[in-house]
Amino acid sequence: MTYLFQQLLNAMQLGSIYALIALGYTMVYGILTMINFAHGDLFMVGAFLCFIAATFLKLPFVPTLLISMIGVALLGVVIERLAYKPLRHAPRVSAVITALGVGLFLENFTLVFSPYPQHVPELIANKTWVIAGVSISSLQIIIILLSIGLMILLDQIVRHTMVGMAMRAISWDKTIVPLMGVPLNLIISITFALGTSLGAAAGTMYSLAFPVIDPYMGIMVGWKAFISAVVGGIGNIRGAMIGGFILGGVEILVAAFMPSTYRDFVAFSLLLVLLIFRPYGILGKPRPQKV
Amino acid sequence: MDAQKTPQKNIQQPGKGQKLGVWKQYWDRFASNRWLLPVLTVAGFILSILIPQFNLVNPYIQLILMYIGINIILTTSLNLINGYMGEFSVGHAGFMAVGAYTSAVLTTIFIPTSLNPWLFPLVVLAAGVAAGLVGLLVAIPSFKTRGDYLAIVTLAFNMIVKSIIENIEAIGGPRGIPGIEKLTTLPWAFFWTALAVWVIRNFVYSNFGRGVMSIREDEIASDLMSVNTRQAKLLAFVISSFFAGIAGALFAHVLQFISPKVFDILKSTDILIMVYLGGIGSITGSILGATIFTILLEVLRPLGVWRMVLMPLVLVLLMLFRPRGIMGLREFRWFIPHYQLLATHLWRKKKEAANAPAAD
Numbered sequence: 333m334t335y336l337f338q339q340l341l342n343a344m345q346l347g348s349i350y351a352l353i354a355l356g357y358t359m360v361y362g363i364l365t366m367i368n369f370a371h372g373d374l375f376m377v378g379a380f381l382c383f384i385a386a387t388f389l390k391l392p393f394v395p396t397l398l399i400s401m402i403g404v405a406l407l408g409v410v411i412e413r414l415a416y417k418p419l420r421h422a423p424r425v426s427a428v429i430t431a432l433g434v435g436l437f438l439e440n441f442t443l444v445f446s447p448y449p450q451h452v453p454e455l456i457a458n459k460t461w462v463i464a465g466v467s468i469s470s471l472q473i474i475i476i477l478l479s480i481g482l483m484i485l486l487d488q489i490v491r492h493t494m495v496g497m498a499m500r501a502i503s504w505d506k507t508i509v510p511l512m513g514v515p516l517n518l519i520i521s522i523t524f525a526l527g528t529s530l531g532a533a534a535g536t537m538y539s540l541a542f543p544v545i546d547p548y549m550g551i552m553v554g555w556k557a558f559i560s561a562v563v564g565g566i567g568n569i570r571g572a573m574i575g576g577f578i579l580g581g582v583e584i585l586v587a588a589f590m591p592s593t594y595r596d597f598v599a600f601s602l603l604l605v606l607l608i609f610r611p612y613g614i615l616g617k618p619r620p621q622k623v
Numbered sequence: 624m625d626a627q628k629t630p631q632k633n634i635q636q637p638g639k640g641q642k643l644g645v646w647k648q649y650w651d652r653f654a655s656n657r658w659l660l661p662v663l664t665v666a667g668f669i670l671s672i673l674i675p676q677f678n679l680v681n682p683y684i685q686l687i688l689m690y691i692g693i694n695i696i697l698t699t700s701l702n703l704i705n706g707y708m709g710e711f712s713v714g715h716a717g718f719m720a721v722g723a724y725t726s727a728v729l730t731t732i733f734i735p736t737s738l739n740p741w742l743f744p745l746v747v748l749a750a751g752v753a754a755g756l757v758g759l760l761v762a763i764p765s766f767k768t769r770g771d772y773l774a775i776v777t778l779a780f781n782m783i784v785k786s787i788i789e790n791i792e793a794i795g796g797p798r799g800i801p802g803i804e805k806l807t808t809l810p811w812a813f814f815w816t817a818l819a820v821w822v823i824r825n826f827v828y829s830n831f832g833r834g835v836m837s838i839r840e841d842e843i844a845s846d847l848m849s850v851n852t853r854q855a856k857l858l859a860f861v862i863s864s865f866f867a868g869i870a871g872a873l874f875a876h877v878l879q880f881i882s883p884k885v886f887d888i889l890k891s892t893d894i895l896i897m898v899y900l901g902g903i904g905s906i907t908g909s910i911l912g913a914t915i916f917t918i919l920l921e922v923l924r925p926l927g928v929w930r931m932v933l934m935p936l937v938l939v940l941l942m943l944f945r946p947r948g949i950m951g952l953r954e955f956r957w958f959i960p961h962y963q964l965l966a967t968h969l970w971r972k973k974k975e976a977a978n979a980p981a982a983d
Contacts, residue, residue: 367771415939422946425711429899430942432892436935444928555778555888562775593797597786600779604764607776611768 334465339588340581345472345541347580348479351573352534353557354564355486356527358572361561362503363523364420366427370411370435372554374528378404378535379545380442383452393455400536401529408528409521417517435550442547449546452539475537482533483573486526490569499523503567556583559603565616574614579603659957664817671813685809687921689877692812693870694913696819698897699906700866703823705895706903707832708859709839710765711774714781715867715894720886721757722750722868723875724788727800730876736804743806747815747872754868755861757784762860766853769842781891788883799882800875807876815873819866824906826862828963835859839904896938899948907958908950915949 353375360368381400385391391399415434419427459470490496498519501509510516538553539545560579564571579599586598612618653659674680674688697715704712729746730739739746764776789797826832834855837845846852875881893916901912919937923930945951956964 361771367774415943418943419946422942423903425705425899425903426942426946428711429895430939432895433935433938433942436892437932437939440928440931440935444932447928551888559775559779562771566771591790593790594786596782597790600783600786603779604776604783607768607772608764611772613772 335588337464337466339584341466341468341472343581343584344476344577345580346584347577348476348483349534349538349541349576350553350557350560350580351576352479352482352530352537353553354561354572354576355483355569356531357558357561358564358566358569359499359523359527362567362569363499363520364416364427365567366416366424367431367558368416368527369428369431369554369558370438371528371531372550372552372557373435373438374404374408374411374550375531375535375538375554375557376442376545376547376550377407377438378532379452379539379549380446380450380535380547381532382536382539383450383545386453386455387450396455397533397536401532404532404535405525405529408524412521412524417520435554439547439550446547449544452543452545454543455540471540475541479534479537482530486530487569489526495519495522559600563603563606563613565613568613568615571613571615578614655956657957657961668810668813668817671809675809686877687917689807689809689812689873691914691917692816693873693877694894694897694917695816695910696866696870696873697894698901698909698913699820699823700863700870701894701898702901702903702906702909703827703835703859703863705898706905706909707827707839708835708856711770712777712863713774713888713891713895714761714777714779714784715863716886716888716890717777717781717784718754718758718864718867719871719874719890720784720788720883721864722754722871723881723886724794724800724871725753725868726750726872727803727875727881728794730806731800731803739804739806743811743876746806747811747869750872751865751869754871755865758860758864758867759857761864762857765856765860778888781886781888785883785887795882797883799880799884801880803875803879803881805876805879807873812873812877815869819869820906820910823862823866824958825960826858827906828960831855831858836904900938900941902948902951902953904952905948905950905954907955908948908953911949 353371356371356374357368360366360371378400381403382396385396385399411434415430416427419430456471456474461468490499498509498514499522501512501514502516502519506516535550538549556579557576560575561572562575563578564573564575566572582599582602583595587595590598606614610616671688675685680688697719701712701715704710726746726749729749730743734742734746761777761780765773768776788794794800827835831854834845834850834852835858837848837850838852838855842852871886878885897912897916898909899912900916901910902908920930920934923933926933941948
């Protein structure tokens with residue numbers, strides 16, 4: 333039983349990271365109906381910015397996190413302006429392929445400067461408490477609390493501020509809403525900044541939890557976060573959070589009770605089964621199709 | 624139906640570039656010559672036999688030629704799903720892995736080495752059939768889900784295949800199969816490439832192919848027009864995965880070593896890039912895309928790591944300035960079957976005849 337609780341705690345840790353990245357996918361999808369495949373690599377850039385800030389500037393945790401989030405948010409906005417904006421009226425797939433290209437570019441550009449895996453220094457003093465046989469580290473607590481805090485913050489922004497209202501309006505209709513005086517480009521930029529900075533926060537925490545980072549780390553994590561977003565119903569913010577926790581939970585529990593090589597197999601088979609019963613994800617609603 | 628109208632429009636406008644007019648006429652005559660395709664095919668086949676026989680080019684270039692052939696098969700077959708059917712399949716390397724592993728297991732374990740060169744065509748065929756059967760499985764979810772959700776299904780399929788292979792110790796698990804005989808020769812590579820392109824072209828211009836294209840334009844409408852969408856999807860997936868399996872078999876016997884890592888999501892991404900570089904819904908585009916991508920990667924090799932930085936940039940720029948790829952939804956005239964050209968011609972005549980009295 334304590335083993336199960338221990339694993340559930342680990343699942344919370346991994347799941348909150350997946351959920352944070354999945355939020356970026358789902359926000360961009362909700363507003364542009366475009367899958368930003370470069371998001372996993374922005375997560376990687378976030379981890380590398382954390383590495384640079386912690387190793388070369390010797391900064392403590394909070395400034396490192398802020399540098400990483402702001403840096404990646406700027407990068408996300410620049411990418412949107414340069415690469416995605418001209419393609420807003422092009423076929424949907426061209427934008428997706430552009431995103432794949434941007435992702436590959438980020439990976440390989442980082443690879444040029446860091447051919448070897450890097451080791452991120454420990455930023456949070458590692459304390460471990462044992463409660464009823466379950467050991468909890470300070471890092472785990474910070475990761476889980478911080479990501480849940482960020483998620484609540486985002487949820488509040490989207491639901492209760494003017495910017496959030498504009499975002500929801502634009503995801504409802506992109507033609508009429510700008511006519512009502514909503515600045516379309518600004519709102520899209522803000523969406524990108526918010527989504528990518530959450531990805532960067534996830535990257536920072538991931539690099540603290542699993543301290544060896546390399547330029548290709550974003551691929552697998554990014555695809556898995558994308559899957560979480562789809563499981564929750566892509567375009568739905570709360571769905572992305574739920575999907576992230578489900579995927580993290582499944583992965584950790586499979587690894588805990590079965591040979592760890594079966595992890596991907598079981599996790600993805602479960603996803604397929606879930607998609608058969610709920611083809612639009614857990615919270616997603618099927619859009620009516622018109623002929 | 625846009626795919627067939629546009630090429631002729633482009634060719635039948637010689638007046639536009641007056642300075643280039645003479646050259647354009649020559650080019651039109653050349654490009655619409657009905658003997659071009661058979662002549663090119665036979666010439667290519669003879670060349671593919673002569674090159675290894677007399678060592679006309681060095682082995683390195685021969686190797687690249689074989690890779691180009693394999694990539695053309697992969698790109699054309701993926702274009703059937705992503706370009707003509709309009710779905711977004713991201714797991715093509717999974718089918719390739721099935722084919723590669725089937726063929727490699729056959730040649731390294733079951734078939735005695737002395738028989739290998741003789742049975743190789745059958746082995747490749749078996750690899751294709753195995754991949755085709757797996758494609759049948761993936762086609763079933765496509766009946767219900769579309770778009771991004773189908774993309775997830777294919778993505779998960781790719782990862783599941785990789786994960787299953789990693790867990791079977793009998794075929795090497797994560798270490799893969801080393802020491803595969805080098806059985807893919809240039810003539811064979813050319814033969815399979817030509818076969819794949821020929822079959823997929825004829826499929827696209829057949830009644831089934833029209834059904835597949837109507838799914839791209841509007842699935843519900845085509846269903847209402849009594850297109851058997853399930854059959855069309857099934858056929859498209861099976862043919863596409865069949866040729867991906869064949870490409871995998873050829874690939875395994877060129878590389879001489881396969882492991883699950885070779886067939887991960889990055890390989891699928893490469894194939895996707897070749898498809899969209901060449902242009903969706905265009906077989907000549909796929910051929911061009913695969914050729915250009917493979918050659919560019921080799922030409923830029925001296926740049927080292929920077930070539931991997933440059934390639935995505937080229938892709939992004941191409942997408943920004945030509946969002947449909949090089950040949951998107953267009954085809955060279957000599958590549959379109961004659962009955963198709965004839966049908967379009969007659970249709971146009973009929974339409975003009977119908978419009979003429981109305982204009983009076």
